[in-house]
Amino acid sequence: VVAALLSVVFADYYFFSPYRSFGVPTGNDALVITVFLVSAMVISRVSGVHRGTQAKADLLARQLTARAEELQGELEAGQRLTEELEATNEELAATNEQLEAANEYEAQRGHLFTLAASLARAVTPNDVAGIVFREGLAAAGADGGSVGVVVDDPAGERHVTMLHSAGYGEETMAAFQQFPLVPGRPVSDAIISGAPVLIGSLREWEARYPSTYPAVATLGYESFAAVPVMIAGKAVAAISFSFRGPRAFNAGTVAFLETLASVSGQALERARAFDAEHRAHERTSLIVESVTDGFVALDRDMRYTYVNRRAAEMWNRSTDELLGRTPAEVFADVEGIERSPSVVALARVLADRTPAAVEHFSVALRRWIELRAYPSGEGGVVAFFQDITARRRAQDASSFLADASQLLGSSTDYRETLTNLAHAAVPRLGDWCAVDVLRDPGSTQWPPALDRVAVVHQDPAKIALGAELTAAYPTDWTQEGGFPGVIRTGTPFYIPEVTDAMLMAGARDARHLELLRALQFRSIMVVPLTARDRVLGAMTLCMTESGRTYDEADLALAQDLARRAGAAVDAARLLRDAELANAAKTEFLRTISHELRQPINATISFLELWELGVRGPLDDQLRDDLARMQRNQRHLQRLIEDLLSFTRLDAGQLTIGRQAVPMREVLTSLESIMAPQMEAAGLTFEIAACSPDLELVGDQGRVVQIGVNLLTNALRATAAGGRVRIECARDGDATVIVVSDTGVGIPADRLDHIFSPFTQLGRALNAPKEGAGLGLAISRGLAEVMGGSLTATSAVGIGSTFVLRLPAAEQAVTRR
Template sequence: MSVGLGPAAHPKGAPMQYEQQSPPDATLVKAQGRQEVLYTLTDRLHRAQACEDVLDASFWALIRGLSCDRAAVLLMDASATLHVAASHGLSEHYGRSVQAHSPWAPTDPDPRPICLGSLRDDVPGNFRDATLAEGVAAIAFIPLTLDGRLIGEFMVCFDAPHRFDAADIEFALTVARQLAFSMGHLRDLARLRDTQEQLMTMFNVISVGMAEVETTSRRLKRVNLPLCKLLGFTEDELLARMLDDLIHPDDRARHAGAYDRLLASAEPYAIEQRFVRKDGQAVWVLVTANVIRDGPRRRVYATIHDIDQRKHAEQALQRAAEVDAFRLQLADTLRALSDPARIQTEAAGLLGRHLHVGRCYHCSVTAEGTTGIITRDYVAPGRRSAVGTYHLEAFGARLLERLHAGQVVSVADVCSEATLSVDELAAYEVLDVRAFVSVPLVKDGRLVAVFSVDCPEPRAWTPADIALVRETAERTWIALERARTQRALVAHADQFHTLLEHTPIGVCLVDADLVLRELNPVARAAIGNVAGGVLGRGLVEIMHSLYEGPRAEEIVRGFRRTLETGQPFIEPERAERRIDRDRTEHYAWRLDRIRLSDGRFGVVCYFRNVGAQVEARQLIEQSRDALRESEQRLRLIVEGARDFAIILLDAEGRITRWNSGARNLLGYDSEEVIGRHEGLIFTPEDRADFAPQQEIARALDDGRAINERWHVRKDGSRFWGSGLLMTLRRSDERPSGFVKIMQDRTAARLAEERLRETDRRKDEFIAMLAHELRNPLAPITNAVRLLQRDPSDNPVQQEARTIIERQVRRLARLVDDLLDISRITTGRVRLQRARIDMRAVIERAVESIRPSIEQQRHSLECEVSQEPIWVCADAVRLEQVVVNLLSNAAKYTEPGGRIELGLRREGEQAVVTVRDTGIGIEPALLPHVFDLFTQAERTMARSYGGLGIGLALVRRLVQMHGGTITAHSTVGEGSEFIVRLPTTAPAHGVHRPAPAASSLQAAAQRLRMLVVDDNADAARSLALLLTAAGHEVRVAYDGLEALEAAHAFRPDLAFVDIGLPQLDGYEVARRLKADPALSGIELAAVSGYGQVEDRRRSRAAGFRAHLVKPAGFAQVEQFIGEVLEDRT
């Protein structure tokens, strides 16, 4: 187009020419066709991916709907210039001629369509000529607008004049609107893609962690690489988690509040918290979160900055500042203290509160190095004090060796310390200690003290913690040493002044000007009352008031000479005339020069009245005569004691006197032993163990030492000597020697050993007897159980079964008591301590003894604490204590009586009381009621039964738990027994495993079982019970037969007696477990022995369970139930 085209050529509002309406039917068909075109256009635009697709679809719709010959789309660029974007039927020359022109101004707020039906008639000028030259006779311009702004135009051309009606214009505008909308949509999509690409580029390139979070579920939707690296997860691993999964449990509540506020108010937040890495380590991060709205949707984006180093640096600075403040406070506190007790208390309190530990204390170690004494400690709220005396080896011999070597001992968890035994762990459990740090103080190669902190829960002690404990310990010991030194100085000063005040020697002090400054009482009494007093007056004046002129001058010259030369002046006894008293007195003098506190010299004068020595010498001579006479009488007595060896030793243990009894007993003459050490009469092994030196040390400490040991005569024969070593002391209490008195007690010793051997054999016999009594109990028990399975309703049979079962239980308890007494007297009982609630012990004991009480028609009243009472004890043994006391009460109470059982707490003790309304205890018997084989007197009218060992067993078990038991009774009014046990701290998170399913009747699975026992009745009765329970059972009677039966029968379970002929039960178990074909058999040991060592041996051999004869069938059922539960 060569003509200009603009608003002047086509003024706004130019009349539009519309052709006449077509007949109605033609119009309807035309409208329907255009509607179909618009439907198709909408579908194509919906699927359009690019501008070309939009233009193609719009061109097609425009040409198809208007049936025009030619068309073009012109789009406006950023400079408001039109460019042909697409055309149909128009030449490129024409397109270039019109693309720079528009019928509307770029800023026209409301451009309207312009239609020219006939260029020959309607439009003059260049535009008409150019358009006609192109072959166009009619043209319409349709504006393209988007968001109220002109973006381009449609050109619709016809080769012949054309009348544009309203439907044509409306159709063209509809296409134009859809074109503009689609172009805008594609533009927005392109911008969105650009924005997303930029965002993702920034998301992945930025050096801090970033994440997109689902608003409601808080699941991670998108994470970047820096966040993955920070936390150690892969991207997939993080996307499978929620944001809360990454936050440290202690920080989740604080973060949840901030997150909820973010969603409620869209207010961004920044919070410092800890995330948990994949390896479980915590890392400090700064989380900044914001909400971004995407239409109706909300997205939460978070940035995660790694601030771990900064946070740790801040924490380190804070800890350093806290430690510095602690050190300053500790130094200020200790500097002001001089009382050792206050020093220990304050230092322990400061360190305990600073480290947040349970306890902190200073433990003094006795001279032998095995006993620790804690007199005061810091105790955190809720913990109990550790004040007391302790045997240090009970807490770990190897740990004690390290302390003796001067090594600091730190333990993060005593339960994980491999060097501690079960008993040593129990010692820590009693004190509620799980972690501790101990710093030793070693002086001259000896452990003298330990400074410790401990916690009731495991704690990983840092090097800084250990260093601070060590520093506090050292500062405490320095302060203690300073305080003790100060006290010693004060004590020495007090002692010096006391000495001056009480010494019989006169002491006076003059300064450099010979002015009298100090006098002790003796000096004041010697000088006498001088008018105006003597202190502060000149020596010359005083001496002239006491002595005549020449003697006074002589004394003053002596003072001056010593003051000037420093040479002492000594004057022996001399009679002097005192003019003030008009009598002669005898004095001895000594003058010494000393330096006074002002830096100058002074003179101290010591003098004594020797006039009394004459009388003293006379008294000494009289005393010597009396001493000689006394020594003669003593010598006669010592030499006459021929049945006793009396030996005098000097302070070093060398023999100084040897009486005839010693010669008769040991074979040495006095000339052979005088001057030799007493160790020559000790055995070589005792000398190697330094027994002579230890005996002397005990005598020095206690004044006497008992001497009971084997000794050696001159001829090498040995005898058992019994006697004492006593310390002899001078008048000043210093030891001057020892006297040993000894007698030959060999015959009595050998008799005692024979008696002990007889007693040991008796105990072994009782133990074997009790063990053998167990064997028949097992088949009797099983037989009763078989009879109980008989559905017979015969009341006589039922009563008979009940009696047999009750008596078997009673016999079993008697055998148990007999065995326990044997074990205790032979020292083979070891407690299996654990932290338990005494209420559970009471409950189990009552259930155990209830049938016996009900059988005698007693009423049992229980008053048990509502709160848990925790003790560190063997639950089985304490249950045995309560059962025995209740059984004793039932036995000695007439039928229909009342028994009261109580449990309460008193301070740090658990108190169990058993009271009955029985016959009571005779006063003569009451002190011996806990002795072995002691019973109330039997009568023809009533025999109470039993062996007389129940209460003896009770007392021993209570004592083994560190408790006490007392008995109170009045004849005819019943008895009361009171047990007191030490309590321990409450248990935290005690795990109580659920009881395993143990009912054979509930087991739907039929099992193959092998019973092995050389007691045929026991084996057959157990087999019958198991068969009655629905299982297939085989029986073997010795070890070899058991192995053959196992190979042939292939059982699922086997009950094996330990004491078998051919092969014992241990060897049978080992061979079964070693055979691959039989290793799957579950084994239960059946034995008359049930101590810890017995159970350990059975576990080591391969047994899963250890049943003690007579094993109740409930225990058998429980074992089978556990096996079935494992298999399901």
Template structure:
């Protein structure tokens, strides 16, 4: 330590020795030390200070004892003027006794341009009889570099932690959590101050918290890694499954400093595993029985609470009615409440949302969040809304049961108490489950239908044998007697009449069988032309009158002469009336009455055949037009026949773009059959009477041909020849025709052209005609969702017809289609009439 000397001899004493020892100690310090007097002049410096300023690059010359530091700060620190100004200000504060001490850290570049950091401290001391200022100046460049490296490592760690997809956390040696990354805070929707310590643990699911705390405490005590799955509350209120893992931390000295870890959301993985197990179990249940009503109920019970808080299963009956097979909830009281709501509030089958919409369109419906507005839309009244709100419904999925292109019903999954919200993965799962359930329902129905068909086939063959043998027995018997030549003239005449009558019966039986064969193979063709219905009905009535008279049944007619002009095959239409009259007379007892009425209802002509006969059971009516169907197929039945007549009626009527329906008030109360046929326009100068009827039967139809003026028809067929043929036929009748070769093209034309009618092929590459009509029916009416449509297909089986009608078409046409038949279909769909 250097200090001022006066040159006078001094006496060695203890105080001097202590000062020398102090100076020696100060000279060994790595810190630059200087002592200033009350004016700011250096009166002593240590060797480290001198080494720093001999001469120092920052100063340019040595500054030791005698240096005036206030002046130095004002004039010499050119490279760091701002820092020098702060030092000067702080030093003045201490010199003038306004502060006891002053401290600052500053940076200055060295001659090489590298940044160096210093720590400057000024301490005031009043000891020794005078004021002294002790300056401590320290090079802290290495420390600063280490701090910056630490800060950079921390910055990179935070950047990495904030960008990682996982939820990162840290805890200290006291098991208090000190850090959470950005994704954790976003997941939780809370501030870091709320999560620190043990605050985040409030979000652990109550069923998992004890398990988490025990595992974490054990890992902490053993200073080992750990891993476990638990549920944590997310910001939206849903408990999500997390895979949490942690590893021990060590401080620079190697001491245990806590844990660092991360959590990964594994909810989707767990749900997929649970879904796989559930689907396997559900498949076993569905395959366990052909009683689909029982198995669907079992699946619904299996779904709660594994994948839903509520589950309902609904199926469509053969008549289109809706039947709820099951509604399941863990609380039986709520199940009874749901049943009561079903009884009190009927389902609007025309609703644009919910179960009716899914059943109508065949598309699933996912609602991730059930809002109060949606509840209000669903509610029937204020009380209904109050109950729905009290159930706490959160989210739902309705998945259609679709098999072989037909919608058989729907499966509804709904969350409430669990707080879960369904997403796209849940929708895919629900569709998978619904597909398996639909297959089970379809298989069960097919098995039942196969049993019914097999029974009906056996009954038909037995009936056929009986019906053929009965007239054949009379023919063969009388033929033998005639061959013997021993009959008198009167008996011979009766024998001939009997043989003739029974031959006609056999001929009719064979004709019916052949007609059914043509229907099944799609070969029953119509010779369409404009025809008047009154003479057709009158002719059929007169043909059947002798049969009615012979049985003692009254036959009454009410024929409107303006019954209407239809495009049809006169022979086949007469066959329709014959079959209906024959059926009515057969089942009407002696003394009863059969009434025939021909009239008009808007754009359709109607033929009604009503009898006072045996009537029908309610369960028979929906299937009365099926082949081989008979109200009584037992060996004790009182009426003969093969059960083909009404099936032939239905098919002929539908080929005329019409419809037929049956009704009865019950057994013994008679039956009513009503045929409805679309009328066609009649020219203003059409002739009346026989001349008009003669012209109606002409091949071309003359002035009575149906006109399609003003109509736009969209024709969809992937075969160009077919499109061109239909276009030519329809354009000849005045229609404007636009053609499409694919579903996508058809949908675009539907949007731009707004057609009045759609005629579509069913069998097309890519998306077929079924997909097209389902997409259209899902549209709003103003977008073309209700456009009248007819399907053209090479398949003519009953199930093919049912499939097209269920898909959304109004008419099913078997190829090839005659030109007049095509025109008739368009007029029928648009309601064109004379």
């Protein structure tokens, strides 16, 4: 419509007059408009139809083009799908291979896990070899295989010895049971090179190892693998696998075999170390078990980790009761076990890491033990225990008996001695010690009269309880045994362990039982004091609060001690009696000497008056008789003087002067006294010259007396024609006077007796000798009082020599 209207306007403007201008519309114009309108409509319809057809054609073309494009796309998609399918197939194939590899890996890993678990339980190299062979064969899927170890023989050559094998005939297994480690065999090459040897087919077998190819082919195997087992970079064994078909050994398989060999090597090294440790432990255990000492090992928490048989026996407990427990737990019933010297020493070693040693009496064991403890490498401690009871008892007994002997010999007062002995016995021999002595051992009175000379305990309160017990409940002397039995028969009374039942049975009433329990008696010994087959008393020893008990060795020691104490008591009593007798004898000698001295002096005076002629003239015969009487009187006077000197010496009442004495004066006096007698006896009397300055310190008269005694003794012992010699000299801080003779001599067994009072050699009733046998005894006594000594040497048939040593003048020591 618009196009028609525009066309009418255009035609009117250009084709109808007035041209190029718009005029008033006319009917023609309407006709024209209608014609144009119809034409326009027709044209428009035609154009519309054309456009529709064209549009349809275009649409169809587009649809065809799109379809073609779709088809092309589908074609390309089909091509891509084909490619994808091919790729998928390849992926599936690869996946299958991976799955197979994964399954194989999982199977191998499972076998490795099984192998590792089994190897963890293996403790010996043979166990490891067996597990590796069994699990390795299954893991590799092999049809045959072997495990061999390298062995060095004494000649220095190396061999491979098969420990396990399977899948081969007996003949082959016997032939290859052991073979030299030389190149040319796959197993040997794997060990020598330290790398796996892999053979995938028979052709490869023939090419690489032609010498073994026929045997392999005969057995029906085609492929083979040998891997070395390494320890510290050195091949010590090899694992081999045989397969009946060809086999491609990929990297995974090789890695598996190497892993298998590595795990096996670690297990073998561990097993060897364990085996070596086990053998060392067995050797150590054998040594430790064979020793007589107890041996234990404790960890850092002081728990027992090892206890040998001897230690378990010492502690009277089984090993199971000890292992894993501490000493405090094992000995929980022992009070104060944590303060035991052994436990303290073990704790000190754990803390300081330094060795320690201790000896002590173990209350837990009731024995003396010696502990030697050393730190161990695991932070713990090892210790040796030795039962030293026998040794300690022997040492203590020896030491105690030595001390006791010294005590028993220290005083002649046996009461004081026994008291000291009782104090020494506590606590070494017991917690209690009491000593009772019979007043008169020879009396038959019953009950006997006793004196308790000592009661010793370290606790005064216990002594008070003991006194109350003794006062309230005195000894029942009607008993056959116990203390009365010891006094009556001299047989020891011994109770190794006192039980409460014993106390109850022996208690006379409730208070008696209360006192017995309060004293805590654990063990008792009562031993007799004896001497010369007589009972002199008894010693009572008791163990109480210390917890110790007596045994047969203690009883033997107590009896030995009691015998020594009895001997000391007997000796003290004998000495007392002897001293009384000696005092009586001395008093008698002193009295008789004084009584004889007066008439003898009077007789001498009368004889002197006769000699002077007061009573008238004397003829030669009378003068000769008078001289004999005077000699006998002088001899008797000397005897009396000797008796008086001896009694004064023995009583300690002799007066001794102390001054410098010139030796020349002493020798001059001796010469004047003894020279005539020597000449009369037909003896040669020699006086050696001495230094004019030589002096001694003493009593000059007593020195001359000693010299006279010695020279007189020499004169009596020497026959006519013999020689007597006296000499003097300085010897250090002493002045020495030596008197020697050529007389009969003194037998060696009598030399020690010549200085005893009233002793003379060769004295007999049919051959009396002059003197009372006091001269040498008095001479030695005088020498000792003056601070010197008198000794003698002699040889029968040759003569005797007496040596008097007295202090030199400047070396004098003041003496009373």
